[in-house]
């Protein structure tokens with residue numbers, strides 16, 4: 001057995017095996033996989049093997065798409081049949097809202113080139129007469145997916161991996177990880193059978209590996225402990241039952257041309273059904289399925305199952321009989337209740353581990369058979385080439401911070417499980433484990449009608465509504481009940497004055513003798529002079545956007561970096577690792593995450609000065625906010641009443657405004673001061689949804705939508721924030737990347753009752769040209785607005801495009817950048 005390898009993969013389920021295969025395929029010829037038991041002996045062996053395309057995320061749709069195409073090629077490559085039954089997948093809708101959901105999904109699927117069609121109830125009945133259709137509105141049909149045998153596909157990938165030189169070692173458990181500065185030293189223990197249990201023997205070896213990938217499935221908590229990190233990957237119970245033969249089905253299949261039924265998903269009944277040897281398999285995503293193994297998998301649990309809990313799935317069972325009445329008399333043949341790993345948002349954790357070098361995680365897979373192929377492919381790109389062709393941020397393990405606990409993960413994972421089939425409204429907010437991270441003004445905001453959204457654990461007002469308003473009931477795929485409140489808030493900022501809580505912003509202080517040289521290298525724009533602010537980007541090694549920063553220069557060698565609130569741990573990790581790498585070259589640098597020390601209120605609108613002048617303490621208060629004393633893009637330390645404030649003259653809404661960064665413990669005091677002073681000027685509390693619309697009128701790109709690891713700042717069309725006269729990290733790669741797509745703003749003549757959400761496909765008369773990444777409503781133009789990426793030749797202002805919404809094409813026109821106030825006159829206005 002080898003003891004020195006380039007990459008060591010820990011875990012021989014579908015995911016680990018695919019990663020080993022793809023690393024070898026990507027050119028790494030020294031890869032080893034360790035499995036503590038037998039290949040597939042984790043969750044993989046008891047999976048139902050469904051390969052659904054359906055997914056509301058752009059990155060995950062790409063991953064599933066790759067898997068489905070890849071699995072079809074495995075037999076030719078390895079000679080092993082992976083058991084892929086391409087029977088298609090029929091997702092039925094009992095309500096018009098469910099059809100709206102499918103149409104939004106379809107608009108995203110089309111951006112990835114995934115084929116689909118819509119079917120009417122009559123079309124379903126004509127093809128599959130055993131299905132009851134009179135209560136259906138229609139269905140979404142994927143003809144190219146189906147189900148696979150999870151063990152067979154894993155074995156085929158394992159054979160493919162071995163053919164490419166991968167060593168697969170079974171009955172070896174990774175038991176300790178030590179980073180020696182350049183390599184991982186992994187202690188592995190030989191596992192032996194004892195009384196039916198799998199136990200460690202005395203035989204141990206140390207394997208040296210340049211890179212390690214963990215794909216340990218239900219053992220993720222043990223892996224996290226060994227690595228000294230946190231991972232919210234905890235399994236939940238998942239059940240399916242296998243029924244005896246259904247004579248009507250057997251008869252149907254004898255009919256001329258009657259092929260196997262597609263996988264039938266009755267999303268409104270939280271279940272899926274597929275054929276199995278003349279009978280049916282029923283799988284459910286029921287309520288109250290408990291999390292398991294919060295503190296690790298017991299030694300006694302091998303390829304085991306839990307006891308079936310029929311009571312929990314009774315309503316789904318009845319719904320199945322309603323949908324396929326012929327199965328009513330079929331008995332129960334077999335049952336499976338196994339651990340299925342989950343994460344709080346249902347997406348796996350794929351990417352670099354927090355704080356560690358060359359340690360890659362591939363954990364928390366709930367659709368791991370579907371995702372294994374694509375995960376292997378894109379993670380191998382990330383490891384071998386430095387970046388993947390899709391932005392993997394939505395899967396990054398660091399999207400949860402240190403604030404995350406076992407209890408949080410367990411409760412959220414149970415929620416993610418039971419939400420698999422709920423209507424995935426784009427304005428959905430999930431209730432479990434909330435409120436958890438609240439800024440001091442939370443209670444005041446709640447009392448004034450704030451409807452909160454969840455950002456990286458923080459509660460942040462989405463919008464304000466009258467008391468008694470029910471946010472849950474107001475959600476929609478079209479304009480929800482909250483829409484009118486966001487319109488009023490957006491208008492308040494354009495015409496009066498509004499106050500937005502931006503406390504969730506990520507904030508770092510970078511200082512020390514090496515700080516200036518470091519940041520000059522780390523970011524692509526010129527550094528500001530002392531007291532000034534710049535917008536800038538840190539790039540990946542591939543030249544794409546890793547982080548957007550507002551940099552404030554506090555002193556000669558001290559900087560305050562503000563970045564997106566959702567990405568604190570993700571930003572911190574990248575920044576700290578870069579500082580560690582570069583300190584020997586640039587000198588001593590300190591880095592502090594001060595996110596929770598500073599509250600932020602953004603005040604904006606033409607009447608902003610009127611409000612601030614009332615409470616500012618100064619020898620000549622009326623001049624503090626004048627252009628002379630406080631020009632645009634500068635920072636001043638001011639006093640608002642008794643609160644010391646680091647005021648920054650920027651406004652993400654594109655209106656005259658300031659961000660008021662203040663000591664968190666004085667937040668309520670400051671809130672009261674501002675509210676009192678604002679009373680006679682009509683100050684309105686404003687939420688994140690209105691802000692998101694307003695920033696699109698200014699073409700301000702947002703991190704996570706327009707800005708990410710799949711586009712360079714040049715493609716984001718931000719040349720004014722790139723200083724090409726200096727050298728910076730990722731510059732050469734950015735130039736070499738060229739411009740494959742370009743970011744544009746669009747005004748859209750959409751339906752009367754809906755705005756785009758930022759996931760929709762864009763067409764030019766010549767064909768598909770790109771996709772929206774943001775969407776909403778513009779109060780300034782009285783119509784829908786969106787931002788997105790199109791082919792460079794279609795990015796010219798005035799170009800006429802079309803947006804697909806609700807299965808129809810709607811006219812849109814590419815605008816000049818910043819269609820509202822293109823000269824920034826109102827932001828810079830004096831007073």
Ligand SMILES: Cc1cc2nc3c(=O)[nH]c(=O)nc-3n(C[C@H](O)[C@H](O)[C@H](O)COP(=O)(O)OP(=O)(O)OC[C@H]3O[C@@H](n4cnc5c(N)ncnc54)[C@H](O)[C@@H]3O)c2cc1C
Nearest residue numbers: 011013015036042043044048049050174217367368369370
């Ligand atoms: C009842 C049920 C039905 C399902 N149906 C579907 C479905 O239809 N479609 C779908 O896509 N998904 C389905 N799933 C989910 C799917 O089974 C999992 O997402 C998938 O198997 C995860 O694969 P994995 O490789 O990440 O984990 P696993 O298959 O659990 O593999 C992890 C492996 O790592 C090994 N390991 C752990 N720690 C160590 C260590 N320290 N050293 C060495 N080895 C280690 C374990 O022994 C294990 O073999 C279902 C799950 C259940 C429970």
